[in-house]
Structures are given as C-alpha cells and as structure tokens.
Amino acid sequence: MPEFRLDSPVQFLKGVGEHRAELLARLGIKTARDLLYHIPFRYLDATQITPIARARSARVGSDVTVVGRVISTGVLPTRRGLRVFQTVLQDASGLIECGWPGRPFLERSILKGQLLLVTGPVRHFHGKQLQPREWVVLADEDEEPRGHVIPVYRVTEGLTVRQLRSLVERHLDGLLANVAEELPAAWRTAAGVVPLPDALRQVHRPENVAAAEAGRRRLAFEELILFQLVLARARWLAKQSRAGIRFEVRREFTTQLRKNLPFELTAAQKRCIKEIVADQTAPVRMNRLLQGDVGSGKTVVALFAMLVAAENGFQAALMAPTELLAEQHAATLTRLLAPLGMMPELLVGRMSPAEKAVVRERLEQGGARLVVGTHALIQGEVAFHRLGLAVIDEQHRFGVAQRALLAEKNAAQGPDVLLLSATPIPRTLALALYGDLDVSRLDEMPPGRKAIRTAIRDDGARAKVYDFVRKEVQAGHQAYIIYPVIDETEKLDVKAAAKMAEYLAKEIFPDLAVGLVHGRVPPDDRDRVMRRFRAGEVQVLVATTVIEVGIDVPNATVMLIEHPDRFGLAQLHQLRGRIGRGAAASHCILMIQDGSRDRGSPARERLERFAVTQDGFAIAELDLAERGHGELVGARQAGPVEFRFADWSKDSDLLTLAHRLARDVIAADPTLSARGLRPVVAQIGRRFERGLELFRAISG
Ligand code: ADP
Ligand code: MG
Numbered sequence: 291m292p293e294f295r296l297d298s299p300v301q302f303l304k305g306v307g308e309h310r311a312e313l314l315a316r317l318g319i320k321t322a323r324d325l326l327y328h329i330p331f332r333y334l335d336a337t338q339i340t341p342i343a344r345a346r347s348a349r350v351g352s353d354v355t356v357v358g359r360v361i362s363t364g365v366l367p368t369r370r371g372l373r374v375f376q377t378v379l380q381d382a383s384g385l386i387e388c389g390w391p392g393r394p395f396l397e398r399s400i401l402k403g404q405l406l407l408v409t410g411p412v413r414h415f416h417g418k419q420l421q422p423r424e425w426v427v428l429a430d431e432d433e434e435p436r437g438h439v440i441p442v443y444r445v446t447e448g449l450t451v452r453q454l455r456s457l458v459e460r461h462l463d464g465l466l467a468n469v470a471e472e473l474p475a476a477w478r479t480a481a482g483v484v485p486l487p488d489a490l491r492q493v494h495r496p497e498n499v500a501a502a503e504a505g506r507r508r509l510a511f512e513e514l515i516l517f518q519l520v521l522a523r524a525r526w527l528a529k530q531s532r533a534g535i536r537f538e539v540r541r542e543f544t545t546q547l548r549k550n551l552p553f554e555l556t557a558a559q560k561r562c563i564k565e566i567v568a569d570q571t572a573p574v575r576m577n578r579l580l581q582g583d584v585g586s587g588k589t590v591v592a593l594f595a596m597l598v599a600a601e602n603g604f605q606a607a608l609m610a611p612t613e614l615l616a617e618q619h620a621a622t623l624t625r626l627l628a629p630l631g632m633m634p635e636l637l638v639g640r641m642s643p644a645e646k647a648v649v650r651e652r653l654e655q656g657g658a659r660l661v662v663g664t665h666a667l668i669q670g671e672v673a674f675h676r677l678g679l680a681v682i683d684e685q686h687r688f689g690v691a692q693r694a695l696l697a698e699k700n701a702a703q704g705p706d707v708l709l710l711s712a713t714p715i716p717r718t719l720a721l722a723l724y725g726d727l728d729v730s731r732l733d734e735m736p737p738g739r740k741a742i743r744t745a746i747r748d749d750g751a752r753a754k755v756y757d758f759v760r761k762e763v764q765a766g767h768q769a770y771i772i773y774p775v776i777d778e779t780e781k782l783d784v785k786a787a788a789k790m791a792e793y794l795a796k797e798i799f800p801d802l803a804v805g806l807v808h809g810r811v812p813p814d815d816r817d818r819v820m821r822r823f824r825a826g827e828v829q830v831l832v833a834t835t836v837i838e839v840g841i842d843v844p845n846a847t848v849m850l851i852e853h854p855d856r857f858g859l860a861q862l863h864q865l866r867g868r869i870g871r872g873a874a875a876s877h878c879i880l881m882i883q884d885g886s887r888d889r890g891s892p893a894r895e896r897l898e899r900f901a902v903t904q905d906g907f908a909i910a911e912l913d914l915a916e917r918g919h920g921e922l923v924g925a926r927q928a929g930p931v932e933f934r935f936a937d938w939s940k941d942s943d944l945l946t947l948a949h950r951l952a953r954d955v956i957a958a959d960p961t962l963s964a965r966g967l968r969p970v971v972a973q974i975g976r977r978f979e980r981g982l983e984l985f986r987a988i989s990g
Pocket of ligand 1: 587
C-alpha cells in the first residue's frame, strides 16, 4: 500500500522539514521521484582502501583512498592569501596530512574525532599530503567498511553527503514500492538492461560496483531511448512534409560573391557549400547542421546558401541568439555583399518602432531579400513574403521539438533550415543530440591566421603576466581575464570575478579601462559593457564564462584564464576561440596556482595537452573521454535536453542501439499510439518541452 505518490513534494517524506526541503530544492530535488533519481555520482569502494602508511609512500600524483580518524583540524593561510583547510588522519598504520586549498569553510563540516574516508591525489607539500577530491564522514560502525560500496551524492552547503545518504536509505524501500517498469520488455531485452526497480535499488544500494554500473546503464538507456524517439519523430515529420522548395543554382549572386570574396574559400568550406546546395536543389526540405569551430568561416558558407535562395526569388533569414550577435552578423554580411550592391536588413529589438515597421513592411512585401535578426524573427510576429531559408546560429539554444514544430508550422511550403553550431561535437554525441539532422563539418581553419600561443603560467609569474597584458593594451590591443563562475552552492573560495575586477581596476591597471561582466550583472548592463569592449572603450574585460558565446572582437589578443582546472576542455577551447580573430598574434594564458607542485599530475597534463591542440574536434573528443556524465558543453547546451545518466565515454553502444530501435519503433507506430506505450509518451511529455505536441502534430 503506497503511502504517497512519487509526485508528492519531497517535504512529505519523514525526515524532510521545510528547511531541508529548501536545501534539496537547490539540488533539483522537489518530489519524492526526484530524490529517487538523484543517483550517486560516484562510489567509494571499500575494497580499495589503502593503509595510510602505504599512501604516504605512494608516488606523487597518484590517487589513493584512505580511511582514518581526524586527529586535528585547522585553517592555514598561504603566501598568496589562499586559505587551506587541513586535517591529520590516523589509522592503525600511521598518519597523513590532508589539505583542501581554497576551502576553509570545511572547518564547519569536518570535525576532530570523526572517521573520514578521503580520495584524491598525493601531493608534495612540506612532505607528503593528500589533496582530497572527495571525502565522506563515516559512521563509527563503518570503521572497517570492507565489503561496503559507499554511494557518494552531490550535495549542497548545509546538507552533507552523510545526511543525504541516510535520507535515501531510509526511504528507498518505500519509494521503490511505487516504482513500476514502464519500458516494453522487448526494448529492455534488446538493450540487455535490468528492470527499473532493480536498477534504482542497485544504484543506491549496490552489492558491488558492477551492480551499481548495471543500474546506471538501465537509467541511461531510458533517457537515450526517450530522446531518440523524439528525434526519430522529428525526422519522420520532416520527411512527411516534403514540400521542400526546389531551388536552382542560377549562378547570379553566388557567382558574384565568389568572384568578389577577399579570400579563397577553404576546401572544407567548398565541400560544405556543395552539401548544402545539394539539399537546396533537391525537392526535399533541408534540415542540416553546419558544425565548425569558432573562426572556421561559417558565416560565408551560410551566405552562399542565402544567396541561392535569393537568386531564386525567395527570402533568407539569419538568426542569432542575441541582438549583439545579430548586429555582428549584419556587419559581416554587409561587408561581404558590398561588391554585389546588396545589403541585408537588420531587425532587432533596440530599433525604434518606426524603423522596425519599415523593415517588417519590406519583408512582408518581399522587397527585402536578406534579413538578420534574433530568433524572434521566426517565432511569430514577422510575416515573410516568401521565406525560403532560415539560418539559425548557435542552434543549441533551440530544442529539438521546437525545431521540428517550427518546420511543421509552415508545412505548406516550409523553408529550408540550416543550423550553425560553433561547438564541435564528437560523432557519437552528434548522433545523440542531432540525430534528426544531416551534418556538415567545417573541420579546417582559413589559412593565414596567426596561431594562438597557449602558455601555462603560475602565481609566481603573475606580475610578469600582468605586465604582458599592459604591454598588449598599450600596443593598442585588448584583453580578456576570465574567472570561473561564482558557485553559489559551494561558495568556492576562488577569486570571484566581481572582487577581482575591482582589484584589477584599482591596484593593477589603474591606468586602463577595466570592464566587468558576469551572470549577475543585469542583461542591459552586460550588453552595454560588451558594446564598449567591442568599441575599444573598455580595454580589459574581466568576465565569467558569460562571454563564451559568440562575441567577436578581433582587436582582443590576450585571453587570461584563472583557475583553468575548473573549466572543461571544450569550454577552455571556446574561450580561447575569442582571440586570434585579427591580424595580430594572440596569447592564451592559463594561470595555475603553483607550477612546481603540479608537475606531472593529471590535472597539469590535461592543460598541457590542451595547450598544444588547436583542433576543436580533437578537443571535443578529449573532453568527452574526460567527462562522461551530461556535463559536456554540447549536452548541457542542447536546450531542454539534459542527460543525467548517460555517460558518453561508456554508452556509445547503448546510444547506437537506442537510435536504431527508436527509428524502427517510429516507423511502425509514428505517434506511439500503442496502448503499451502510453507511459512512454507520458514520460516524453514530462521530459521534453512541447514533447507531447510533437507526437500529436499531424503533418500535411
Ligand atoms: P565563424 O562564424 O565560423 O566563427 P566567421 O564566419 O565569423 O567564423 O569567420 C571568421 C573570419 O574568417 C571572418 O572574418 C571571415 O571573413 C574570415 N574568413 C572566412 N573564410 C575565410 C577564408 N576561406 N579565408 C580567409 N578568411 C576567411
Ligand atoms: Mg559565427
């Protein structure tokens, strides 16, 4: 007899009061179901515990797990003002010091007398020290936790792993009694995964690490198959509404553009243009993704496609995620089109109502052939005379369902759709995220670009690095200084961007114009600072990753990144892509804390690999191998889709299987109308914005 529904607020569970419910909400846990699906991100396998004496003789840089009693704690300042929380742990074999740089607040969580399990690399720091990546306070009865596999959950300040673990443990059986299998048995058999209740039990209370992994795979399969069903349905709809426009290559505008380009197209650009034009001239509607690193020259490729539409008497629209980017695109197109005597229209929110009315009128009458704007262009208010091509930049902000429904809306004679993405994505992941699209890859950079030099420097060289920044600025260039996002849940003691901007402006660069943007700066102010930076009025821009997307300031030649270890490789690559866009040599500087301590460590090696690699696709593969769980830039940016359980480094077989299975299922039952699939459809509705609509959509 279930005492509650899985949809009930988590607060109804015993042991969860108002305060704790708030903490859980910060982790995204709002209902009882959320708690059940908040699975451990890692397990501590007690069979792998190293006696402390052995840990002390381990090689510097190697990972160890030890269990010991906390015999002392304290916070030490270091030379550079970074505060380090330190403890000494003891077991029967000896003592070892543990240090958590930058996390003095742990003083409140780790107390003398507690039994602690820690995992992390051995460092050399006044003798051997362990720098825990993870730690768990154990209950005393776990003193000899052999045979146990201890789940480690993501938590937030005010809620310990231990508290969360005991909360889950307390309610697990009750919650599981409410869980029913929802996937058809045939699907599960095909994938070779365990039933849902078993899977959930195994992830929270595993007998061994393999059982936990089997449980995770079941959950991963579920999210993959649901998403692949959505993609397969989108693809099916796209094929149904085949009323694509059949363009002809008239060689008017396109030939003129080719003749007047200030550069030679790269082989990759030529290949991509060919692929796109083949779609445009076919009677089926184009639904293609053009993927290419920042600076690979996507805009001119898109322009060719736009001109094909224009020379056939159709209109083409280029849409960007922000007004600033739209303006940037408009400027680029204006430059490239000048020799043809053509000019694109610009339509953005900050224009006056009168100006906007003029452009709208011209679009409706057909006088305007090329228009650049934000996504608002195709999301309603604008009527086109004859839209033949929609180019959508940075498409990852668009969910797959929205994409499919956009085409569906104009089923009669829908425009071709070309999506541009500057996030290189490995092939396996491209299938997962964009399985409904054809993909063109721009995997070659235009020649003659000055290479970006990437250097790793440490705090010892800080003064020199600042001097270098000043020299570049005095030579007329501009610089970015990037800090990791201010982490609200963990209150990491990293130098927050806001504090640093003030410090840099006052103490280091009092003679320069320093600007600041981060996530908590209101959008209007942020926009203003960005514009001033682009105009050269701000010389040093201190920022968090909010500048990642799209900003193009060719005059910026320095990208200084603080705490690069806190960024994913793909993210670092995106940041580095902000420089090297002009004629001058550019420099990316990764500021680590202490170079001598880091040498040879995996953390250092990854930065070194990054420093010598410029190829975005190669970095995307590295990032994939390194990360796994849905933290990938690509996955995170895939709009409403988030993969929580799928691990890209392990699940490519499951992904391929889900892809094929979904295709077959949709081919046989395009609206998933079979009675047995009702729970599956309901899940799609829960997980995907407009997901249900997608399955109800009836195509002409
Ligand atoms: P992306 O949008 O892919 O980041 P852009 O389209 O903005 O890149 O192009 C980056 C810069 O490279 C632009 O200034 C563009 O004019 C230039 N460019 C594009 N293709 C070539 C080429 N084949 N040779 C030289 N420069 C090019
Ligand atoms: Mg671009």
